[in-house]
Amino acid sequence: DAKTTQPNSMESNEEEPVHLPCNHSTISGTDYIHWYRQLPSQGPEYVIHGLTSNVNNRMASLAIAEDRKSSTLILHRATLRDAAVYYCILSFTILKTSYDKVIFGPGTSLSVIP
């Protein structure tokens, strides 16, 4: 099972950018990198995903290292509503015949300070 490592917790000031790192040194060439976040008392929600190139959407940006062994989720302006646990996970491979387990690590608990 592909594994990721993230810091346990991070803090950010409101309206400042946040960079959430993730290491995935054992990533295979066909694994997507997905980010989810979980707000209190809710199920995880999709944030962004990518394969090789950096990605942007209305929620965040994803910067992927050239060797794909790490990635960074960027929240451009943190708000209080961004306080959540952020998970970086692998799998959802582009290989349609592969169904590896999708394993969630402990994630990074992001606190946003007003």
Place this chain on the structure above:
Amino acid sequence: KAGVTQTPRYLIKTRGQQVTLSCSPISGHRSVSWYQQTPGQGLQFLFEYFSETQRNKGNFPGRFSGRQFSNSRSEMNVSTLELGDSALYLCASSDRDRGNGYTFGSGTRLTVV
């Protein structure tokens, strides 16, 4: 497009009883996965079903079982409940055969007393 629906939202059961939880995936999604979430252990993978077949299984005892129906709806069953089974049970659906990720339901909060 309706989201992932889990029922019931809350459940209280007594030790030794059994429980069945239900998950209706997003229309068109054929993969359904189940996770157990506790404060101490985080999100633990239970199993994944695709087209009525179990594709993956986590490290849980045989008391935890599941199934998927032809309409992709899934149920999970826990027999002989223990206090430690108290958790939030999350269901996630995907069309991952197309390389896409998960959409999670809001979960079922199970309390075993």
